[in-house]
Amino acid sequence: MGREEVWAKWEKERPKAENAIWDWAPGYELIPEVDVPIHHSLFLDGTHSCPPMDHFSAYEYWARGCAHGMKYVDSLLSMPRSEGHEGRVKDGAIYWIYYIIRDEKEIREREAKFKEALKPFLEDFDGIWEKNKQELQRIYQKLLDFNPEKARNIDYIRLHWDCMESIFRVWEIHFIGMHTSYAAWVLLEEECKKRFGLDDKSEDFQDMFRGFDNEIYRVDKEMWELAKIASEMGLSEVFKEKSGEELASELQLTNKGKEWWQKFMDFLRVRGWRSISSISIADPYWLEVPSVPLEKIRGFIVRGEVSRKDYILDERRKEIAKRREAAINKLMEKIPDAEKAWFRSLINLAQKASSYSEEHDYFCEMMHCAVLRRSYLCIGKWLAENGCIDRPEDVIFLVSPEIEMCILVPRQNDMRWITRRRRAQWEQWRARFAKEGEFRPPVYTDRANIQEAVALDLLPSMHPVFIKIVVGELPTVSAEEIGADIVGICGCPGVAEGRARVILRYQDLDQLQPGEILVCPQTNPEWTPAFGIAAGIIANRGGTLSHAAIIAREYNVPTIVNTFVACEKIKTGQRIRMDASKGAIYILDKEQ
Amino acid sequence: MTKRGFPVPPGFAISIEFYRKFLKESGAGEEMAQYIEKVGDVKRRGVGVFEEMSRTFQEIIEQRPMPPHLQELIAYYYKELCQRVGIPDVAVSVRSAGTESRPGMFSTYLNVRGIEEVVKHVKKVWASAFTSRAIAFRVAKDIPILGDELGVGVVKMVKAKVSGIAFTVDPITGDTSKIIIEANWGLGEGVVSGAENVDKFVLEKDTLKILEKVVGKKSRCVMMKEKGVEWVNVPSEKQDVVCLNDEEIVEVAKLAKHLEECFGCPQDMEWAIDEEMPFPKGLFLLQTRPAKFESVSDQIAEKIVSLFRDLDLSKVADKIRDIRFTF
Numbered sequence: 001m002g003r004e005e006v007w008a009k010w011e012k013e014r015p016k017a018e019n020a021i022w023d024w025a026p027g028y029e030l031i032p033e034v035d036v037p038i039h040h041s042l043f044l045d046g047t048h049s050c051p052p053m054d055h056f057s058a059y060e061y062w063a064r065g066c067a068h069g070m071k072y073v074d075s076l077l078s079m080p081r082s083e084g085h086e087g088r089v090k091d092g093a094i095y096w097i098y099y100i101i102r103d104e105k106e107i108r109e110r111e112a113k114f115k116e117a118l119k120p121f122l123e124d125f126d127g128i129w130e131k132n133k134q135e136l137q138r139i140y141q142k143l144l145d146f147n148p149e150k151a152r153n154i155d156y157i158r159l160h161w162d163c164m165e166s167i168f169r170v171w172e173i174h175f176i177g178m179h180t181s182y183a184a185w186v187l188l189e190e191e192c193k194k195r196f197g198l199d200d201k202s203e204d205f206q207d208m209f210r211g212f213d214n215e216i217y218r219v220d221k222e223m224w225e226l227a228k229i230a231s232e233m234g235l236s237e238v239f240k241e242k243s244g245e246e247l248a249s250e251l252q253l254t255n256k257g258k259e260w261w262q263k264f265m266d267f268l269r270v271r272g273w274r275s276i277s278s279i280s281i282a283d284p285y286w287l288e289v290p291s292v293p294l295e296k297i298r299g300f301i302v303r304g305e306v307s308r309k310d311y312i313l314d315e316r317r318k319e320i321a322k323r324r325e326a327a328i329n330k331l332m333e334k335i336p337d338a339e340k341a342w343f344r345s346l347i348n349l350a351q352k353a354s355s356y357s358e359e360h361d362y363f364c365e366m367m368h369c370a371v372l373r374r375s376y377l378c379i380g381k382w383l384a385e386n387g388c389i390d391r392p393e394d395v396i397f398l399v400s401p402e403i404e405m406c407i408l409v410p411r412q413n414d415m416r417w418i419t420r421r422r423r424a425q426w427e428q429w430r431a432r433f434a435k436e437g438e439f440r441p442p443v444y445t446d447r448a449n450i451q452e453a454v455a456l457d458l459l460p461s462m463h464p465v466f467i468k469i470v471v472g473e474l475p476t477v478s479a480e481e482i483g484a485d486i487v488g489i490c491g492c493p494g495v496a497e498g499r500a501r502v503i504l505r506y507q508d509l510d511q512l513q514p515g516e517i518l519v520c521p522q523t524n525p526e527w528t529p530a531f532g533i534a535a536g537i538i539a540n541r542g543g544t545l546s547h548a549a550i551i552a553r554e555y556n557v558p559t560i561v562n563t564f565v566a567c568e569k570i571k572t573g574q575r576i577r578m579d580a581s582k583g584a585i586y587i588l589d590k591e592q
Numbered sequence: 593m594t595k596r597g598f599p600v601p602p603g604f605a606i607s608i609e610f611y612r613k614f615l616k617e618s619g620a621g622e623e624m625a626q627y628i629e630k631v632g633d634v635k636r637r638g639v640g641v642f643e644e645m646s647r648t649f650q651e652i653i654e655q656r657p658m659p660p661h662l663q664e665l666i667a668y669y670y671k672e673l674c675q676r677v678g679i680p681d682v683a684v685s686v687r688s689a690g691t692e693s694r695p696g697m698f699s700t701y702l703n704v705r706g707i708e709e710v711v712k713h714v715k716k717v718w719a720s721a722f723t724s725r726a727i728a729f730r731v732a733k734d735i736p737i738l739g740d741e742l743g744v745g746v747v748k749m750v751k752a753k754v755s756g757i758a759f760t761v762d763p764i765t766g767d768t769s770k771i772i773i774e775a776n777w778g779l780g781e782g783v784v785s786g787a788e789n790v791d792k793f794v795l796e797k798d799t800l801k802i803l804e805k806v807v808g809k810k811s812r813c814v815m816m817k818e819k820g821v822e823w824v825n826v827p828s829e830k831q832d833v834v835c836l837n838d839e840e841i842v843e844v845a846k847l848a849k850h851l852e853e854c855f856g857c858p859q860d861m862e863w864a865i866d867e868e869m870p871f872p873k874g875l876f877l878l879q880t881r882p883a884k885f886e887s888v889s890d891q892i893a894e895k896i897v898s899l900f901r902d903l904d905l906s907k908v909a910d911k912i913r914d915i916r917f918t919f
Contacts (some may be wrong), residue, residue, distance in 0.1 A: 081900070338765055
């Protein structure tokens with residue numbers, strides 16, 4: 001029998017094979033019959049599992065790496081009721097199991113340690129984050145220093161191990177900043193609720209966290225500056241007429257174009273290590289798809305923003321910073337003298353939650369994913385050249401022990417029987433997702449329903465990160481109660497009226513016209529440049545510490561998030577009015 | 593007490609090593625150790641056992657004579673001090689100085705004159721490590737009963753016109769941007785004891801700008817008598833008058849700030865201004881230690897812990913329609 005026939009025969013008979021339990025992620029594949037009786041509930045990570053993930057990313061990056069980060073930091077800080085979460089993989093999705101501590105005595109002991117562990121972060125959050133950023137840069141530079149031209153098999157295995165080590169370390173750093181800053185945010189919100197009836201959706205609260213720069217905005221500004229240069233060099237028309245994909249070749253046709261292209265490449269060499277998804281190494285980074293940043297630069301020109309003297313955020317920031325100080329003073333006036341010192345300090349720390357939310361995305365996720373992808377494509381090329389896999393990209397269908405096995409002796413190993421099978425599986429999941437939407441159940445549980453599962457197996461962890469991103473993000477009133485068509489929560493206060501533009505992918509952002517209200521599923525840093533011209537933003541998902549809200553507050557654009565249904569209910573062209581402070585959306589011409 | 597260019601009154605220090613020598617050579621150490629063995633476990637025995645232990649230990653230390661060569665050493669340094677300042681039988685304060693500061697736990701004796709008195713009070717300082725309160729504290733913290741071995745500072749008494757304390761942090765709020773000074777006429781005891789109404793000044797640490805001046809009704813203060821010190825009434829014309837002028841306030845604050853910079857943490861210090869010396873020469877540092885206060889981060893950390901303990905999430909579970917994480 002030829003090799004292919006052997007594989008096909010095994011594939012057919014696999015369900016009956018003697019030791020066939022896990023094939024892909026030993027110990028991590030979700031087996032409901034075994035996992036549910038022990039852990040009761042496993043929750044789908046719907047944000048990161050869409051669309052269905054490749055095997056390497058799901059297993060190594062998420063199930064192993066992310067779970068490690070959470071477990072490690074929960075132990076490091078001695079989170080009173082949580083020991084982290086564990087990942088399971090199924091159908092290209094990650095499911096989380098929450099490790100909840102329920103013994104009261106143990107909780108008290110951990111509380112005392114948690115209090116002490118928090119203090120260094122309360123005293124010098126910025127210092128710690130700065131050090132961690134430097135460590136991240138060193139980690140990434142080491143990986144980028146790998147030179148495939150000169151590498152031998154022994155260099156490739158080292159690269160693989162360095163990558164694996166980086167996965168665990170970067171996730172640790174990721175969570176260290178989140179736990180502490182989010183804890184402060186939640187505390188500040190509780191204090192404001194108790195004392196002033198304010199929560200984190202009200203204008204007076206949100207104003208305190210605005211007017212801060214971060215790395216993502218700096219990159220946006222660099223792109224705006226490149227757009228200005230292009231305009232000054234007389235290239236505006238080219239940018240307006242050609243799409244991001246076409247511009248690369250178009251600009252090579254003229255001297256001015258080539259000159260500008262050099263400047264763009266200088267920018268990209270530094271800023272191009274940036275994944276477009278930061279979820280999976282299957283997704284490209286900017287250096288691979290320059291059309292993505294080009295499209296953003298193009299957007300500045302198309303929207304006429306290059307005629308501004310100053311970058312829009314720099315302009316708005318002055319005003320916003322004034323509002324911030326006024327909001328803080330207004331609040332501080334109401335605080336008794338004896339409490340002013342720690343309250344002010346708490347506000348400072350809660351402000352970190354906002355900026356950390358953006359910065360960690362850039363440094364811990366987007367850059368890391370890009371550098372990992374580059375490394376594994378090098379490994380993939382090495383394997384493919386030696387006949388071990390069909391093509392370099394297929395490396396994403398292998399997991400770490402498998403890579404380890406074949407990387408020193410690729411000619412001796414034929415991994416195609418694995419990669420072909422898994423690729424077919426992945427493509428099947430994606431096709432189904434594209435057709436049906438989310439087909440994986442939101443939870444595997446033996447509790448009565450999802451509410452009970454959440455109440456018993458998630459919330460008792462009292463984890464500031466989970467609380468912030470899962471709980472407390474729901475509108476407190478229904479649409480009927482306030483006479484609105486749709487409700488959500490306030491991401492950035494303000495009122496706006498205009499024509500709606502429903503955009504489902506950031507690649508279509510150039511359709512947005514100035515003064516329109518952008519309606520989208522949710523946003524990430526790829527969407528930021530559009531915030532400058534939208535009159536308002538409405539998102540299906542998101543919370544007060546999600547990108548849409550933080551960015552909106554810096555751009556000062558009225559924003560409503562977590563509506564669940566806006567993209568489905570609103571049609572492009574409809575006139576709508578939004579009152580963000582109320583979380584209310586009114587569709588003014590329903591006949592369309 | 594370190595002398596890194598700080599204005600401390602002349603004096604000398606008796607080391608912990610000296611104390612250990614006393615314990616060994618006088619036999620006091622042996623006797624105390626035997627007593628501890630006899631008493632056995634003290635943890636759950638009630639306050640009575642501490643009081644009895646205290647009486648016993650203090651008696652042992654104070655009754656056992658100072659071994660001759662140790663007595664000679666103290667006499668030597670005391671004589672040298674008298675010569676240095678040109679005053680025979682100079683009045684000194686005999687102060688506790690441990691390796692770990694426990695504010696207010698050990699004794700200080702003021703206006704002590706003559707070698708006999710000095711030696712007597714050195715032993716009294718050592719003995720002050722064995723008040724029932726101090727013993728109980730050590731037992732509760734699992735520190736050995738003989739654990740607090742004290743150094744002793746013998747320092748020339750300042751003829752104080754004005755004295756007081758200074759904190760380089762607001763001890764109530766944990767605000768590290770301020771310097772707080774309290775002052776009264778006479779000796780520092782008039783402020784340290786916390787009993788009387790005194791003058792209070794608040795400065796901004798960075799700029800040394802005076803933010804607040806509160807003049808207290810200083811009806812009583814502490815002055816030196818023949819031996820020791822006493823509380824006296826302040827003449828009525830001085831009671832409502834501020835006891836430090838602006839220049840003096842800033843000078844005291846500067847001293848406090850330098851101490852904080854030197855030790856790297858907020859300080860709780862005692863100072864005095866000599867009535868005979870031209871300002872700023874007469875400003876002396878008498879004592880300093882790390883300030884005990886609940887830092888701002890302490891307070892916040894405590895509240896975060898309480899918050900997550902008391903958060904009631906039971907109502908929220910019902911409202912969850914969809915548990916996709918909102919990033």
